[in-house]
Amino acid sequence: MSVYILCLVLFCVGLHCVLRKRNIIKIIIGLGIIEYAVNLFFVLTGYRAQGRAPILARDQEILNMVDPLPQALVLTSIVIGLAVTALIVAIAIRIYEKYGTFDITQIRRLRG
Amino acid sequence: MRSDEKGMTLIVKTITRLTVGLILLYGIYIVLHGHLSPGGGFAGGVIIALSFINLMLAFGKETALKKLSEAWVSTIESFGALMFLTIALLGFTGGYFFFNFFLNKGKPFTLFSAGIIPLCNIAISLEVGAGLFAIFAVLALYNGSRKKE
Numbered sequence: 001m002s003v004y005i006l007c008l009v010l011f012c013v014g015l016h017c018v019l020r021k022r023n024i025i026k027i028i029i030g031l032g033i034i035e036y037a038v039n040l041f042f043v044l045t046g047y048r049a050q051g052r053a054p055i056l057a058r059d060q061e062i063l064n065m066v067d068p069l070p071q072a073l074v075l076t077s078i079v080i081g082l083a084v085t086a087l088i089v090a091i092a093i094r095i096y097e098k099y100g101t102f103d104i105t106q107i108r109r110l111r112g
Numbered sequence: 113m114r115s116d117e118k119g120m121t122l123i124v125k126t127i128t129r130l131t132v133g134l135i136l137l138y139g140i141y142i143v144l145h146g147h148l149s150p151g152g153g154f155a156g157g158v159i160i161a162l163s164f165i166n167l168m169l170a171f172g173k174e175t176a177l178k179k180l181s182e183a184w185v186s187t188i189e190s191f192g193a194l195m196f197l198t199i200a201l202l203g204f205t206g207g208y209f210f211f212n213f214f215l216n217k218g219k220p221f222t223l224f225s226a227g228i229i230p231l232c233n234i235a236i237s238l239e240v241g242a243g244l245f246a247i248f249a250v251l252a253l254y255n256g257s258r259k260k261e
Contacts, residue, residue: 053150058221075154086247093254 003044010037024092024102028085035081039074046070118172128170135163139241146233147226153236160237161244173252182253185246192238199231 014037017030046067054065092102099107119125143156168176203211210228218225 055150056220079154082244086251089251090254093251 004041007037007041007044010040013037022103022105024095024104027104028088028092031088032081032085035077035084039077039081042070042074042077118174120170124170128166132163132167135166136160139163139237143233143237144223144230147229148221148223153233154240156233157237157240158244160241161248164241164245165248168248168252173249177249180245182246182249185242185249188238189242189246192235192240192242196232196235196239199228199235203228 011034014030014033014035017033018027021027021030046069048064048066051064051066052062054062054068056062095107096102099109101107139156139159139162141156142151142159143153146152146156164176164180167179200210202213203209205211206213212227212229214227217227220226224230
């Protein structure tokens with residue numbers, strides 16, 4: 001149970017980073033931490049005690065193996081996270097080009 | 113001497129020159145043994161792309177793009193996607209989508225086994241490696257449409 005709470009703590013670290021930091025690069029890092037916390041939680045839900053990877057090997061009998069379904073899900077999630085991170089970095093580059101700063105309090109041209 | 117000023121310091125360049133080939137070979141190993149051990153097309157493709165990204169970080173973007181230009185990256189990425197689709201469609205010769213059309217499947221736990229799965233792994237690795245390197249190269253090459261004074 002304690003590992004799930006540690007996952008929640010890691011999630012909250014990322015959430016604090018997203019909500020409180022002013023630099024866009026730090027916000028992107030916070031989003032990455034949130035993403036990895038969720039991935040870690042998914043993998044931990046499929047874990048069994050003393051479990052092994054669900055892959056057949058020669059001359060070996062694997063008795064208890066971990067659940068492969070969350071691992072397949074997390075692999076897809078990592079790919080999507082990579083694409084999202086690349087998109088956010090591209091938007092951050094555009095913002096820096098337009099405003100000359102990464103500070104989100106300085107980006108206020110939308111205010112009327 | 114002028115070309116040495118691009119990129120990082122001499123220490124980083126020397127270590128990169130020694131290790132980048134090993135990283136590329138390890139990626140190819142992960143791809144080719146994807147049906148036998150943990151890993152596979154995606155993980156191996158990421159490692160292959162990281163070897164080129166390592167080259168780009170250490171020596172600057174011109175050196176890396178001389179090894180693998182943008183046109184080649186685009187071609188390889190398209191080729192990977194089309195190869196995966198072709199493998200999937202060739203399954204219709206045996207009856208259905210993704211049919212394992214090799215009649216001789218080989219012995220289990222040897223390198224040449226599992227039918228179309230190694231071919232699928234190679235296609236995925238081409239797609240992922242070229243795609244990841246393309247994303248990094250585009251972010252590195254982007255100079256901004258308008259120049260500021």
